[in-house]
Amino acid sequence: MRRSTAVIFVFLVLYICKTLGETCEQNCGKKLDSCSCHPTCGSLGSCCSDYKEYCVNTSPYSGSILGGTDFVVLDANFNKSSDIVCRFDNKTNTVGYVDGDGRGHCISPLLYETGWVSLQISSDSGITFNRAGSWLSVHTGKLASRFKAILVNSTKWQYYGTPNVGGNLQMTWNTTLVDAEKVNIEVWGYKETGEPYSESWQGEWRYLYSLTKDHPNSGSFTFLPKIAEGDFSRWELGALRVSSSNYTDGMWNVQAAWSEDHALAWHLEESFRQNSTGWALDKCLAWDKLENELPNFLAEIIDCPCTLAQARADTGRFHTDYGCDIEKGSVCTYHPGSVHCVRAIQASPKYAAGQQCCYDSTGAQVLTADSIGGSTPDRAHDWGSPPFKKPPRIPGQSHWVYDVLSFYYCCLWSDNCYHYFKHRPSSDCRRYQSPSSAVVFGDPHFITFDDVSYSFNGKGEYTLVRSEEKQLTVQGRTEPVKDSEKTINATKLTAVAMREGSSDIIEVRLDSRNDGLELLRNQQTLSFAEQTWMDLHGVFVFSPIPTNVTVMFPSGAGVEVRRRGETMTTTVLLPEEFKNSTVGLLGKMNGDARDDLTLSTGELVQNHSNPEELFSFGASWAVENTSALFTYDSEYFLNTYCFVPRHDPNFMPVFSVPENPDDPLNTQAAEICTGEGSQFCRYDILVGRSLLIGNATRVSFQSHVSLVDDLKPVISCGWLPPPANGKKQGTTYLQWAKVKFSCNDGYKLSGSEERTCQSNGKWSGEDASCSVPSNITGIVAGSVIGALTLIVIMTAIILHSRKQKRKSSDSDEERSNTSKL
Numbered sequence: 001m002r003r004s005t006a007v008i009f010v011f012l013v014l015y016i017c018k019t020l021g022e023t024c025e026q027n028c029g030k031k032l033d034s035c036s037c038h039p040t041c042g043s044l045g046s047c048c049s050d051y052k053e054y055c056v057n058t059s060p061y062s063g064s065i066l067g068g069t070d071f072v073v074l075d076a077n078f079n080k081s082s083d084i085v086c087r088f089d090n091k092t093n094t095v096g097y098v099d100g101d102g103r104g105h106c107i108s109p110l111l112y113e114t115g116w117v118s119l120q121i122s123s124d125s126g127i128t129f130n131r132a133g134s135w136l137s138v139h140t141g142k143l144a145s146r147f148k149a150i151l152v153n154s155t156k157w158q159y160y161g162t163p164n165v166g167g168n169l170q171m172t173w174n175t176t177l178v179d180a181e182k183v184n185i186e187v188w189g190y191k192e193t194g195e196p197y198s199e200s201w202q203g204e205w206r207y208l209y210s211l212t213k214d215h216p217n218s219g220s221f222t223f224l225p226k227i228a229e230g231d232f233s234r235w236e237l238g239a240l241r242v243s244s245s246n247y248t249d250g251m252w253n254v255q256a257a258w259s260e261d262h263a264l265a266w267h268l269e270e271s272f273r274q275n276s277t278g279w280a281l282d283k284c285l286a287w288d289k290l291e292n293e294l295p296n297f298l299a300e301i302i303d304c305p306c307t308l309a310q311a312r313a314d315t316g317r318f319h320t321d322y323g324c325d326i327e328k329g330s331v332c333t334y335h336p337g338s339v340h341c342v343r344a345i346q347a348s349p350k351y352a353a354g355q356q357c358c359y360d361s362t363g364a365q366v367l368t369a370d371s372i373g374g375s376t377p378d379r380a381h382d383w384g385s386p387p388f389k390k391p392p393r394i395p396g397q398s399h400w401v402y403d404v405l406s407f408y409y410c411c412l413w414s415d416n417c418y419h420y421f422k423h424r425p426s427s428d429c430r431r432y433q434s435p436s437s438a439v440v441f442g443d444p445h446f447i448t449f450d451d452v453s454y455s456f457n458g459k460g461e462y463t464l465v466r467s468e469e470k471q472l473t474v475q476g477r478t479e480p481v482k483d484s485e486k487t488i489n490a491t492k493l494t495a496v497a498m499r500e501g502s503s504d505i506i507e508v509r510l511d512s513r514n515d516g517l518e519l520l521r522n523q524q525t526l527s528f529a530e531q532t533w534m535d536l537h538g539v540f541v542f543s544p545i546p547t548n549v550t551v552m553f554p555s556g557a558g559v560e561v562r563r564r565g566e567t568m569t570t571t572v573l574l575p576e577e578f579k580n581s582t583v584g585l586l587g588k589m590n591g592d593a594r595d596d597l598t599l600s601t602g603e604l605v606q607n608h609s610n611p612e613e614l615f616s617f618g619a620s621w622a623v624e625n626t627s628a629l630f631t632y633d634s635e636y637f638l639n640t641y642c643f644v645p646r647h648d649p650n651f652m653p654v655f656s657v658p659e660n661p662d663d664p665l666n667t668q669a670a671e672i673c674t675g676e677g678s679q680f681c682r683y684d685i686l687v688g689r690s691l692l693i694g695n696a697t698r699v700s701f702q703s704h705v706s707l708v709d710d711l712k713p714v715i716s717c718g719w720l721p722p723p724a725n726g727k728k729q730g731t732t733y734l735q736w737a738k739v740k741f742s743c744n745d746g747y748k749l750s751g752s753e754e755r756t757c758q759s760n761g762k763w764s765g766e767d768a769s770c771s772v773p774s775n776i777t778g779i780v781a782g783s784v785i786g787a788l789t790l791i792v793i794m795t796a797i798i799l800h801s802r803k804q805k806r807k808s809s810d811s812d813e814e815r816s817n818t819s820k821l
Contacts, residue, residue, distance in 0.1 A: 024048045028055035028132040039524035040633035053077065054131050056121065062136035062530045063108045064143050065395060066205075066239060067094075068256030070179065073104040073121060076131060083125035088135060089117040093126065094253040109253040110205055111137045113388030114395045115535035139383055139395045140239075140260045141322055142533050149173040149242055149259040155333060160225060160266035162276045162413055169266060170222040173242050177257040178217055180244035185211040185221055187228075188250075189235035190261065192391045192401050196294055197351075203394045207250025208232045214245045225266040233269040237261060237400050261396055263408050280413035284420070287406045291423040294379070297351040298427070301377050302344050304357035304365055306429035306734060309710040311342045311357055314435055315550050316558020316573040318342040319542065321356060321382075332358070334407065335373040338366050345540060345552050347385030352393045354381030355427065364732045367426040369719055371731070372417055375426040378403040383535075428733065430718055430761070433576045434711040435556070438586035439704045440464060441569040442697035443490045443688045444478060445680045447704060448587030449574065452596040454608065455683065456618035457491045457653030461628060461646045462585055463600075463621045464496070465572055469581040470555050471501040474572060475629050476585070477509070477641065480651070481688050489654045490688045493568045496561060497629035500553040503538025505629050508549050508561045510568055516546030517563050523631040562703075564696035571704065585621050611655035622647035654687045669694065677701035717757035723749070726770040735759055743770035 024037035024047075031038050035048035037055055052075040063069030078084065084096030086106035096106040106121065114137050120129035140148065151157045152170040159165045171185075187208045194200030209232055215221060221242075227233055243256035265272070272279045305311040308326075311318050324332035324341035332338045335358045344355035357375045358366045368374035379402040384395030392398040403424070410420035436449040447453045458478060465474040477495040481488040495509035504521050511518040519526040521536060528534075528543040540552040547563040556575040561568060574582065574589055582589045587596030597605035599620040605613050623629075623646045632642040657679075660666075665685055672695055673681035680701060685694035715735040722728040725747045730739040737757045743749045752765025 022048055024051045024054040025130045026054075026132075039522075040631060043633040044635075056119075056131050056133040058106070058119070058133060058135070060147075060530055061134075061527065062138050064140055064148060064258050065111050065114055065137045066140065066241075066258040067108045067110040067253055068177075068241070068243070068258055069108040069147070070177075070255040071106055071108065071135075073106065073131070073133075076104055076121075078102060078104040078123055082123040085122045085126040085129075087120040087122070087126075087129055089113070090120070092253075096121070107253055107255055108135060108137070112203060112390070112394050113137060114139050114384060115388075115537075136531065136534065138531055140258070141382070141396065142531065144530065146174055147177070147257075147530075149240060149257045151240075151259055151262065154260075154262065158263045158265050158408070159412070161268060161273045162265070168222050168224050170220065171240060171259060172220050173257040175217050175219045178242055178244060178255060180217055180246065182214045182245040183217045183242050184213045184245050184247070184249070185215060186241045186243065186250065187211060187232075187238060187264070187267070188241055189232070189238040189264070190397050190400075191235065191237070192398065196391070201391045203391050203397055208235060208238070210249060211240070227270055227273065228267040233267060236264055236268065236405055237397070238264050261400055263400075263405060265408075265413075277414045280409045281416055284406070284410040284414060284416050287409060288419045288423070295351060297348060297353040297379055298377060298425075300348040300350060301353050301355045301427065302346075302348075303427050303432040304355065304375055304429050305342075305432055305434075306365060306714040306716050307710075308340055308359035308363040310432075310434060310714065311340075311359060313707055313710040314558075314573065315560060316435060316552055317345055317556045317575065318357070319345050319552070321358075324358060332373065335366070337371050337373040341375070343382060345383075346554055346556070347381035347383075347393070351379070352381055352385045354378035354383075354399070357427075362732070364734070365426070365429060367428065367719055367731070368417075368421040368424070369426065369721070372411060374421075376403075376407075376421075376424045377427060378424075386538075428716060428718055429714070430716045432716075434713055435558070435573040435575045436578075436589050437571055437573050437704070437707055437711060438465070438589075439569065439571045439700070440476060440493050440586070441700035441704070442492070442567060442680055443481060443684045443693065444476075444493045445683075445697065445701075446585055448593075448596040449582065449589035450587055450591060450593040450596050451708075452587060452593050452608070453677075453680075454597070454614050455611075455680065456585065456614060457489075457655075458615065458618045458622075459491050459648040459651040460619075461623040461630060461641055462618065463583070463623055464570070465574075465582055465584045465586050467574075467578055467581040467583075470557070470578055472498075472553065472555060472557055472578075473500075473627070473629065474498040474559060474570075474584075475623050476570065477630060481690070481693070483689055488687070488689060489652065490684075491651075491653065492566070492688075492693070493570060495630065496559065496568070496570050497631075498551060498553075498559055499629055500555060500557065501538060503553065504536045506536070506539055506541060506551050507629065507631055508551075508568075510563065510566070511546075514546070515563070517543075517549055517561060517568075519543065519549060520631050523633070562700075564699060565692045566690070567693055567696045567700075569696075569700040569703070571707065585618060615653075615655070619647045619649075657683050657686050660686075665689070665691070672698060676705070715757070715759060715761050717761055717763050720755065720763065723751075723768045723770045726768070728768075733757060739763075741768035746773075747771060748773040 022032055022034050027037045036046040037048055037051055041047035056076050057074045058071045060071050078098045082098050084104050086094050086096050088109055092109045094107045094109050098104055116134045116136050119133040119135045121131040122129045150172050188205055189208045190205050192203050194202050239261045240259040241256045243254050247254045305314055321341035321343045324335050324338055326340035330339040338358035339361050341358040355377050360366050366374045380392035380398035382399040385393045411417040438449045439447050445455045461477045464476045475497045476493050478491040479494045481490045481492050497507040499505045507520040509518050532544045534541045542550045549561040551559040558573040560571040578589055580590045597617050599617050605617045607613055632638045669682050669685040681694045681698045684697045717733050720739050726743040728739055728741050735757050740754045747770040751768040755763045755765040758764055
């Protein structure tokens, strides 16, 4: 009775709102005359009364790109008779339902894209879609394990049918993902058809057959694989779906738990079972032929960083490959010998290709010319790329079709990697250029791209970096340091907001409710409770823990935000393409420290040690009202920053550390603040009156020093091949690395036995080669002796012949004389 009364009251309010013309129906995101449907209305207390009814949130808010997630529409009210239809991305409809508590549910569909997609909800069977929200579609490889079916011992699944691999296979799933007592386990296949790089190129998921039906929803299924019937055995890539037995076979967009996409080795045709090596070689050769006909994408992909340290530090352009992560035990199935791999975050512009870079335990890059576990480029980026939806930009599956299955054919199911690496050779690092870094930390202190350090304690909102050429803007907000006992005339960075071109606006700020960071996208709070990575419009965001956020833009610019205690440290990394195009508090990135402190008017700071002059420099970079990127979702932010000048002219900080021998914090400051950068730490303790802030400042400064060291340019001389009929020792090709050469038995080395990578990027010595040794002296001596022997023999024969002739002549003469007698 209470429930029905509440529903009647809600619908009465909605009717009144519509009558007055102030409703959020079809107005989500807008600010109306008397109320608001904007995301900030909740904290400002200005929402229209039907805001939550029409501008909806969901739980969960994310799910697999393959679909099947059942989610609740929060705070909206539905009748028992409501006929719910949910529309995703303005075109894909799924059927929802109302549960026993009157809550509306939607089922996420199979999509060919990742990231946030629009969500519209109808309660009248699709006639009108008057509720609006959004849904996060997630790459299967980035989806938390609790949201998908798991292939137990996945390696066995994908080698099944090869020599010595057989027996039962097992899969498991979270039973709450499928609301049913009995389930079907279905096999779905994926393929791409049409002419590559043409309008006809399409990706397709298709239901193939069921492994079992009416299986108890126990969360586990074990079976002995059989060869699939008919043409189904020719489908080489796919996934398994667990869904209710109440649905018809292969019914689209129903509640389900999906496995990750994988090679369907376990159901392939009889010829694979009989001779997997020969079968795989035929496939490898066919792929080799196809690759020869496709465009060469290698020239447009980014070069790999030279070292593991560079790869992990260049967070604007590279991110951990989840298949080979040093922080998760370095389980590198596809890259034996490597301990960590990264992928280029952005796909290449024309062909949407990707780059993968792998490193060994010494931190050196592993190359395919030396090892099967080396770095490999990809025709299709594993994570896909905007606008998604069609090959080769479909997340995950396009990469499987063109880069992973072929690796199985040529390298894992047969020993013919030569064909694979011919088309997927490692990129060395001779063209790689490290990004430049700048940082803001503490009460706030700045180190520019060209390594100029200074402090600026203004109160307001300021431009940290702006590049008109690259359309990148990063802004920072500072607030006074708070102390319960007295006012502190110092400030700290509390928020940063950024945008590149027409991308989503990303804002990161200290969360006053806890010890983490709060993220906003276009002024709406983003939760990372379910996912750590988000594909947004024109930007990626990664937040593995509540205190760490990394923002990555298509230009390769990266912004790292770290919360340390009550302070925020912001590091900006910019690739070489930003050279000579940046302005703001972090300086001009051009390698010339003399012009880093340039006012917005173009004037240079004359005295870098004059705090008043530095203060004027900082104040000149106050954000203009029309260009501010921040969110003003409280009376405090509106009154302190939005309705007043962005730089507070009435706030004057303490410019220098007071020399007070009686200060009780002197001793502790001396203990904490040592070495390079100690002046920043001392200021934050003795002026900011906080040991925690001072210590955080010390840590932030040291972290920046380490980052700069990791990003130092490294000279590479490039790969050296072993000589034919010989071998080499050493697979590192950076400055001062040595490579030694030797020959197989029966061969002799020519050229340099050892070569060193020199500071000019060239190898010392000469190319090494191995050849069969030749004994010219012996040959000549043998020839001479043979010739002399022949002459002696011929002479003896001639002399003997003459002697015989004389004997014969004397005998004839004697017989003649006798006859005369």
